[in-house]
Amino acid sequence: MTHVECPVTPKIHLLRELFASATHDASTAMCRWTNSLIRLTLDEVCEVPLEDACSELNLGDDLLTMVVLNLEGEIGGSMVLTFSEENGRQLAASLLQTEPSAGPDWNELEQSALMETGNILGCSYVNAITRLIDHELMPSAPFFVRDYGASVVEQVLVAQAGARDTALICRTCFHNEDEELNWWLLFVPSIALRTAMENALHKPEHTSTLPH
Amino acid sequence: MGQAVFAAEPSRLTTIVGSCVAVTLYSPRRRLGMLGHVVLPQSRGGGDHPAKYADTAIPHMLLILQREGVTASELTAKITGGACMFGDGQFSQIGENNVQAAIQALESAGIGIVGRDAGGNSGRRVCFDLATGIVIVACVGRPARTI
Numbered sequence: 001m002t003h004v005e006c007p008v009t010p011k012i013h014l015l016r017e018l019f020a021s022a023t024h025d026a027s028t029a030m031c032r033w034t035n036s037l038i039r040l041t042l043d044e045v046c047e048v049p050l051e052d053a054c055s056e057l058n059l060g061d062d063l064l065t066m067v068v069l070n071l072e073g074e075i076g077g078s079m080v081l082t083f084s085e086e087n088g089r090q091l092a093a094s095l096l097q098t099e100p101s102a103g104p105d106w107n108e109l110e111q112s113a114l115m116e117t118g119n120i121l122g123c124s125y126v127n128a129i130t131r132l133i134d135h136e137l138m139p140s141a142p143f144f145v146r147d148y149g150a151s152v153v154e155q156v157l158v159a160q161a162g163a164r165d166t167a168l169i170c171r172t173c174f175h176n177e178d179e180e181l182n183w184w185l186l187f188v189p190s191i192a193l194r195t196a197m198e199n200a201l202h203k204p205e206h207t208s209t210l211p212h
Numbered sequence: 213m214g215q216a217v218f219a220a221e222p223s224r225l226t227t228i229v230g231s232c233v234a235v236t237l238y239s240p241r242r243r244l245g246m247l248g249h250v251v252l253p254q255s256r257g258g259g260d261h262p263a264k265y266a267d268t269a270i271p272h273m274l275l276i277l278q279r280e281g282v283t284a285s286e287l288t289a290k291i292t293g294g295a296c297m298f299g300d301g302q303f304s305q306i307g308e309n310n311v312q313a314a315i316q317a318l319e320s321a322g323i324g325i326v327g328r329d330a331g332g333n334s335g336r337r338v339c340f341d342l343a344t345g346i347v348i349v350a351c352v353g354r355p356a357r358t359i
Binding site for chain 1: 214215264297335
């Protein structure tokens with residue numbers, strides 16, 4: 001994926017602060033889960049025209065391995081954890097303490113390992129957002145998907161497409177020590193969740209206590 | 213997403229769809245056509261991005277083709293996409309709804325549907341060849357299909 005340059009409005013700036021905090025929590029959880037130095041950094045929070053969303057993310061025509069986590073309800077959204085085939089296999093093998101498999105299919109254990117990774121990361125974000133908006137969010141069970149990245153992101157963006165012609169995307173990247181990994185976490189809130197976050201961020205008690 | 217593109221031979225148009233629907237309109241006589249990437253079924257009066265909605269995308273594409281001297285009666289249509297990639301929540305039916313809305317809009321415009329590869333749970337890579345009108349659909353877990 002390419003780095004996306006987006007104009008920074010005051011709202012986007014506040015949302016970046018929120019997601020940076022959530023990313024910090026997720027990074028800590030990821031280190032514990034993988035027993036290694038894998039950390040997360042917030043890459044971008046931006047609003048892009050809907051028709052450009054997939055091309056801006058440069059998802060390409062390759063098949064990606066993904067874990068999708070939905071936040072159910074009107075105040076919800078979706079998270080998509082994407083891996084290149086190689087990186088996904090390596091993560092699963094590391095978690096299962098086996099050698100990376102090379103076959104075309106993913107066995108149930110490998111899928112479970114990745115889905116649990118998605119769960120852990122997703123819950124970190126959910127907890128941060130819940131603290132902010134003081135509204136319980138309902139994460140779904142994770143879905144393991146191996147498909148064209150753009151086709152998955154499309155369905156995720158539909159929640160915003162009905163009300164707007166732009167999409168808000170939060171993207172987090174992963175590092176193993178100094179090496180950037182070919183993993184990405186995309187968070188796409190629903191319109192209602194986005195509004196709830198923006199409203200909460202504008203409250204004085206939140207702007208003064210938002211961690212850096 | 214939400215765009216419609218015009219092209220003529222020897223061009224090829226490619227897109228990837230999940231829950232969205234790719235609609236191709238083709239004139240065999242002129243060897244030109246359009247590929248629309250429809251996101252939602254109904255516009256509900258919104259007109260700023262006509263290609264985004266099935267009910268406005270077809271008239272929008274027809275208008276562009278009419279400016280090229282192509283009438284609806286000489287066009288053929290193919291539909292691909294409309295999958296449910298995951299989940300069973302609020303938006304899990306959107307793919308099927310998109311397919312039905314596209315079919316309805318094409319029928320209303322009097323355009324014959326000569327090919328369809330829709331539904332299921334997988335994304336599709338769609339390649340539309342303007343020289344022949346052939347649409348090649350690649351999907352995970354099965355050989356590429358020609359419609």
